[in-house]
Amino acid sequence: MTTIWTGVRERVLALRTAPRMSEVFGAVWLDDHGHRFELLPPLTRDELDELEHELGTRLPDEYRAFLREVAAGGAGPDYGIYPLRPGAESNAARAKNLAVPFRPQEVGALFDEHQYNEPSGDCFTSAEEFSAAYRAWDARDDELREELFTGTLYLSSQGCAYYTVLAVTGPEAGTVWDDVQAAGEGVAPKRHNGAERMTFAQWYLDWLAYAERTAWKEPGPAA
Template sequence: MDSRISRIRSKLAKVPYQGQRSHSMGARRHAFRVGPRISSAQADAFEGENHIELPAAYRKFLVELGGSGAGPFYGLLPLEECRLYTMDRQPPDGTPRGFHHVDHPDALQGDLFLHIIEMGCTDLCLIGVTGPLTGRMLTGNADGFWPPNVSSSPDFLSWYERWLDHMRDGKDNVALGLTSPATVASTPWGPRARARKAPWSHTTEC
């Protein structure tokens, strides 16, 4: 077993109880729990159906630790809900590239990316499964509202452990959906803002 699996399991168990940890945007949904592990046979079947190989570190996580649940943003999608995308060409006007599902008529015949983390709306958190970005994590927007951002982490396990470490250390990291305690406190929905409101205020909090 990759030693990172045991480290991640230990950190995942501890991080909910660390008082000064960062706010992770999907924590209420996944509650830092992972879903049941998948079997090697299930991983093999998914690979066969989609004619791909899952990146090794990501596959290890699914088979040895958990098949869904706790993760950056709103958490890991179950493998059966993951979909393949290709990146669009750079638009002539220089605006950011978007992504299309492989079955879309406008999808390019290019490198493949698997949507594995739920971010909401048309935002995507993907892992490269073919081409030079195989195994690397990146975020982007299907409609090209903002440019793709490739993580410097070499693989999924390193990326996932970075999320846990930065959260434990109370860091801001937009690329991982983390907000530090200090930033949370100063936001319109944070504790300082609530304390500043007069008791007669009728302002509605979203």
Template structure:
């Protein structure tokens, strides 16, 4: 079941809260289809106002909405290590050589203490919306800030760098619309 659609005023409020314009295809979906519901993999995250603040939530974690950090662009895989080192150095910590799978996560824990893991995750998602729950720690992300604005990425939480592009059958990068329609077409074929 879909969440209720958002009014233009509510969408404007979301954009004002985060200081960013949502990609047009996603903005249209929110206004014409719903603010969450069925979708690729398990579900789309739901855009909701909780205690006066907009955020994206999924059924298994309603108490902790994803709050978009639009202060910088989403950083692609090849640039992520440079961003990690810069953040650690800005915090006064000289990073060690990273473990292959965890990247600089241990360094973040040392540099930022108990909040280190959270800082690492929030920085890694900067400029993107957690758009879908794909199960088993895998998620879908809609890029909102940066040169790949409007494209989607898949994240496997067990890998670093954990984001890979969603591509269509022709190898083109999916946008929200093409990604969602491809899922709908697949579901329709399965029902027939």
């Protein structure tokens, strides 16, 4: 059966021998780091069933097919795809997070309002009052930052504390988003060719096309 993932694993692994593979962002860095276009084995059907049982939800179709046909992690956009396998200690925490739907607009509005209302020392009559108010504000800030990413799985690191996440539960399921807290913001959707949303397959296949163009590019003539 032909799917969107047919031949993708082979294309990625072929890049290990491409003449300019090190020029693809995230493939090689600091000499001995980078995904180097290596892929973990795909999940078996039984492993995927066990994983979804542990997570308490069915994964979005494009992503679950990727896990079955391409890899359970490894080479991918930025610094590569985080591994996802049954039996991982972190799956219990993931399940708890996925039990609440992803609500970027609703929680994002609360987050923006909260950021706007950060306490200022000018509004309090004593340092003690300001300190107590700021501690309460800071605790709520932590709560809202966690709530921003309920219903998601972290897919990859972009570097410099930026991440890509996949919406798993809720109406945005199957789309990819940026964790932009490092820029003082919250979460923002990735866009695709003018569309307001990007799916997991679009995200990964766009990266693969870029990686192939870069890694197989013939060097220009010598100056």
